[in-house]
Amino acid sequence: MSKRKILWAPWRKNYITSGETSKECVFCMKASSDKDRENLVIHRGKEVFALLNLYPYNNGHVLIVPYKHTSDPMQISPEEYAELLSIMKKLIEIIKDKMNPEGFNMGMNIGKAGGAGTEDHIHMHLLPRWKGDTIFMSVTGGTRVMSESLESVYEKLKF
Numbered sequence: 001m002s003k004r005k006i007l008w009a010p011w012r013k014n015y016i017t018s019g020e021t022s023k024e025c026v027f028c029m030k031a032s033s034d035k036d037r038e039n040l041v042i043h044r045g046k047e048v049f050a051l052l053n054l055y056p057y058n059n060g061h062v063l064i065v066p067y068k069h070t071s072d073p074m075q076i077s078p079e080e081y082a083e084l085l086s087i088m089k090k091l092i093e094i095i096k097d098k099m100n101p102e103g104f105n106m107g108m109n110i111g112k113a114g115g116a117g118t119e120d121h122i123h124m125h126l127l128p129r130w131k132g133d134t135i136f137m138s139v140t141g142g143t144r145v146m147s148e149s150l151e152s153v154y155e156k157l158k159f
């Protein structure tokens with residue numbers, strides 16, 4: 001991971017200079033903030049919200065997150081799962097329309113052993129894929145190419 005280079009990442013400078021030192025849960029912080037554009041929050045539902053991943057694996061990498069702070073998938077109610085899936089479905093529709101992907105990855109990483117980056121607060125990844133896309137490159141070449149800025153993706157996917 002440490003050897004991976006990001007060829008074009010205009011948002012990283014902002015992140016580095018903003019000095020995020022808080023130990024507070026990043027999802028709870030963004031959920032309770034009203035700076036949705038700054039936080040890349042693209043949609044707010046009743047129990048669930050959606051935002052762009054600040055460190056996307058690919059253009060259009062979104063996270064769909066229950067407001068409830070829990071690491072345990074059993075603590076999420078059927079109603080919360082229903083809303084999560086309905087937001088995911090809507091985002092698939094928007095991504096298909098705006099970004100013409102050739103496939104998707106979707107799923108949750110639960111716990112450190114499951115690969116969760118933010119393990120205290122459960123979240124669903126939704127990731128558009130293209131044949132020969134950046135993930136393929138990152139696996140084989142150690143280089144990740146971002147062809148589109150987060151701001152541009154934000155404009156496309158906000159609903």
Ligand SMILES: [Zn+2]
Pocket residue numbers: 025026027028029068069070120121
């Ligand atoms: Zn939280």
